[in-house]
Amino acid sequence: MTTFPKSVVIVGGSIAGLLHGVFLKRHGSDVTILEQDHSAIRSSHNAGICYGPSVQEFLRLYDDTNIQSCQAGVITKLAYRQNIWSRDTDIARHLTSWGVLYRILRANFDGLSSEAVSAPPAPRAGDGKANYWSGKKVTSLLKTDYGLLVGFVGDDGREESCTADLVIGADGLHSTVRSLVQAPVVKEYSGYVSWRGSVCEVDVSVETASYFQDRTVLGLLKRTYIVCYIIPPDSASLVPGTRLINWTARHIHTNTVPSGLVCDEVWKEHLAEMLPLVPPHFTELFLKTKNPFVTKVNDALCSQAVFLDGQVLLVGDALATFRPHFALATEHAARHCLGLGRVWRGEMALGLWEKESLNYATKIWLGSRVMGAGLLRGWAEFLLIAWKYVVLFARSKLGT
Numbered sequence: 001m002t003t004f005p006k007s008v009v010i011v012g013g014s015i016a017g018l019l020h021g022v023f024l025k026r027h028g029s030d031v032t033i034l035e036q037d038h039s040a041i042r043s044s045h046n047a048g049i050c051y052g053p054s055v056q057e058f059l060r061l062y063d064d065t066n067i068q069s070c071q072a073g074v075i076t077k078l079a080y081r082q083n084i085w086s087r088d089t090d091i092a093r094h095l096t097s098w099g100v101l102y103r104i105l106r107a108n109f110d111g112l113s114s115e116a117v118s119a120p121p122a123p124r125a126g127d128g129k130a131n132y133w134s135g136k137k138v139t140s141l142l143k144t145d146y147g148l149l150v151g152f153v154g155d156d157g158r159e160e161s162c163t164a165d166l167v168i169g170a171d172g173l174h175s176t177v178r179s180l181v182q183a184p185v186v187k188e189y190s191g192y193v194s195w196r197g198s199v200c201e202v203d204v205s206v207e208t209a210s211y212f213q214d215r216t217v218l219g220l221l222k223r224t225y226i227v228c229y230i231i232p233p234d235s236a237s238l239v240p241g242t243r244l245i246n247w248t249a250r251h252i253h254t255n256t257v258p259s260g261l262v263c264d265e266v267w268k269e270h271l272a273e274m275l276p277l278v279p280p281h282f283t284e285l286f287l288k289t290k291n292p293f294v295t296k297v298n299d300a301l302c303s304q305a306v307f308l309d310g311q312v313l314l315v316g317d318a319l320a321t322f323r324p325h326f327a328l329a330t331e332h333a334a335r336h337c338l339g340l341g342r343v344w345r346g347e348m349a350l351g352l353w354e355k356e357s358l359n360y361a362t363k364i365w366l367g368s369r370v371m372g373a374g375l376l377r378g379w380a381e382f383l384l385i386a387w388k389y390v391v392l393f394a395r396s397k398l399g400t
């Protein structure tokens, strides 16, 4: 027997919130998403995102837009220091931008029309109701006799509330829901930042464009690395000549600069350090980037996902935020959602879903730390974290 919840409030309207929103709506639940950001449609600053098999499966089952959501990168190319020499691997990745994935999910959830999806699909027979309320910051959560009472503050400062049978905290790294249920969490700044940017492929030379064509290029430098791949702009166009070459470079840094506010001097200083170290195609890409931005790399791991007798759940980055080296954030969110489907279909206990989610999260959280230490830190830190990973792996095999 299926027992999908009747009414659901999801806190956070980014990728995890929308994946759960679309999923529940398609199974007949009435869903309201509360998102603190007030923009009608959000920008991703043209930053790339990579997704895995669970997101692919999710889109196959629940996406009705018929929009090609990604560029399937067929190979990963490795470039070492200044060598143009590279090696092709057989690692395949699905590459897109946060903006495109967001627009596709919004079209399916509440029929939002955008430059990517100009004709959103009609609801399916049996779909529940779907509301996406922007500019609503959730501030309180109370269990009452008639369900959960979710309090939020609107853009105009007015306090409002709504009730639901189930509340899903999909509100990211700094989750309010996680604080409200006093979930145990370890949260840490990694000590490094990501510089990010993108350049349209027609704005670079033919040689540079073809070097980055249809593949992920991983440039390994001393205690720094760069990842480049092709992504669609927010319009979702994958027509050659309209796509963007997106790059991310990770560096040790004791502080951070808010995205969009990088001053020219800082960028020039950074370029002066980087350019002598990188192969020529990367040099052209950096020099032609108009609006680079910086994001701080943090991680967080919660040791509980289910609260208030199963009426509150934490998912996505709210449950665990990984350092981005494996690019598994969206995969992790989609796994939560598909796993909960098994719970609501009566195929799995909620406790088992929680256990599996926490095991997976802990492995990726620690694995990402090992990878980060190997690429950006010294040997001592790498060996220490690798040892912790081995212990964790052995303990999970022994079931302890």
Ligand SMILES: Cc1cc2nc3c(=O)[nH]c(=O)nc-3n(C[C@H](O)[C@H](O)[C@H](O)COP(=O)(O)OP(=O)(O)OC[C@H]3O[C@@H](n4cnc5c(N)ncnc54)[C@H](O)[C@@H]3O)c2cc1C
Pocket: 011, 012, 013, 014, 015, 016, 017, 034, 035, 036, 037, 042, 043, 044, 046, 047, 048, 049, 050, 097, 098, 099, 136, 137, 138, 139, 170, 171, 172, 173, 174, 175, 176, 177, 315, 316, 317, 318, 329, 330, 333
């Ligand atoms: C605008 C934006 C752009 C992004 N771009 C990229 C990218 O280009 N590449 C990449 O790898 N990752 C990107 N990410 C992060 C990526 O979405 C996540 O790492 C991953 O997909 C898991 O997402 P999440 O939904 O769990 O968390 P997040 O994406 O962090 O979303 C959490 C959401 O909850 C909202 N929220 C937080 N607190 C409250 C509250 N109290 N009340 C209501 N709402 C609240 C936030 O505004 C946010 O929209 C981006 C996130 C955002 C929000």
